[in-house]
Amino acid sequence: MNRIVEPVALGEVIQAFSADTLIIAIDAILPVRAIGKTVKASSKYRQIASSIAEIGLVEPPVVCRDRQAGSYLLLDGHLRVEALKELGHMDVECLLSTDDEAFTYNKRISRLSPIQEQRMIAKAIERNVSKEAIAKALCINVRSLVRKATLIDGICEEAVGLLKDKICPLAVFDVLRKMNPIRQIEAAELLINANNYSVSYATAILAGTPQAQLADSTTPKRMKGMTAEALARMEGELSRLQQSITSIQETYGEDHLHLTVVKGYLAKLVGNPKVARYLEERQPEFLSEFRNIVQMTSTLPAD
Structure with a gap:
């Protein structure tokens, strides 16, 4: 006690x-x-x-x-x-x-994310602080300030919530704005799962977005240097990747629990001198793999 x-x-x-x-x-x-x-x-x-x-x-x-x-x-x-x-x-x-x-x-201390910065700027403007004064304090021009203040215009609340503490380039939000709300949420999840918030990755997600999921579904999608066939191929590949990620997420917790239990059991198994000696004589390759699992500290692949 x-x-x-x-x-x-x-x-x-x-x-x-x-x-x-x-x-x-x-x-x-x-x-x-x-x-x-x-x-x-x-x-x-x-x-x-x-x-x-x-x-x-x-x-x-x-x-x-x-x-x-x-x-x-x-x-x-x-x-x-x-x-x-x-x-x-x-x-x-x-x-x-x-x-x-x-x-x-x-x-x-962590850096201020673009969405957190946008909220601070928007709040200052709401309190009647002039844009010129804010821009001067931040050492940026008024045009850049307006862009920061309107950063989440056209972005759905769910996507904003997902990215609120992420360090994303401003151009990523320009890319998300070209998608409809459902696709914005999916794109934000893809960015987070990959831990990649680059403009190039966001653009690749846009390239793999079906026409029906664009903000303007009536205008044909055009990407510089890519043919219509290549865009269609990217859409299919990205869709399969998203399904795979969703499938892994659904079973990850259970799989990790099973692996933890198995690791504990194998630790007791190879720690038994008689069992270890038997395996070394009869199945040395199994003993080697069992020891590798016991010594494993992460499920991530080694660099």
Whole structure:
């Protein structure tokens, strides 16, 4: 029986950050890595600098006290601090960490997906923030902003739900928009199952889509460099592939359970010295395969 431990017995919980932020002179902050010229020329850096110039610093950098009095080590926020320097700022509001561990900061956080970005932009527009101001903060032109804001127009809710946290190129949604809602859902599932969100793969799915499942079923489907016969062949192959994937998905759980049970049984079998010796003398190829199954850690093929 587990013993109940009183909260007092666990001792005081140590906070990871101090309760208040600190205003620190930028010259007193020591970066733990250098920012190269290529990084400064990147679109990410330009976007950060533009955002700070337009709306100010949203997320404070994270620092910890250095052994040298009056100085701080910069754990997270190198690009933000560098952008502040270039913009002429002398100090910055920082979060003070109680240790020098940088493993859990923003570099480990997942990137924002296009659909999540679209929802944030759409919400800002609904709150009467001008498109010009949003575009300036994101360091993009208004035309690109409008494209991001209307990203899911013409995409059914079910497909949006499937792709809401996936990092898809914007052009993938242009391809999905050419399909009817049912086919959009099927295409989104194919993208997820293959873990491939490239425009070329989405285009291949479009090429294999029957005419009746297109958004405009009256206009003949045309793909650059492909004949009508090749398109018809792709439709048939993609249909068979989809049926195979569906069949595997239906039985995957049960098959995996059977394999786990078999693996456990074979582990006991080859672990028995008498059985192992018998198999080695009479059926060595079986013993070799049984041991391979027991040692298997994944059902995926080796690279």
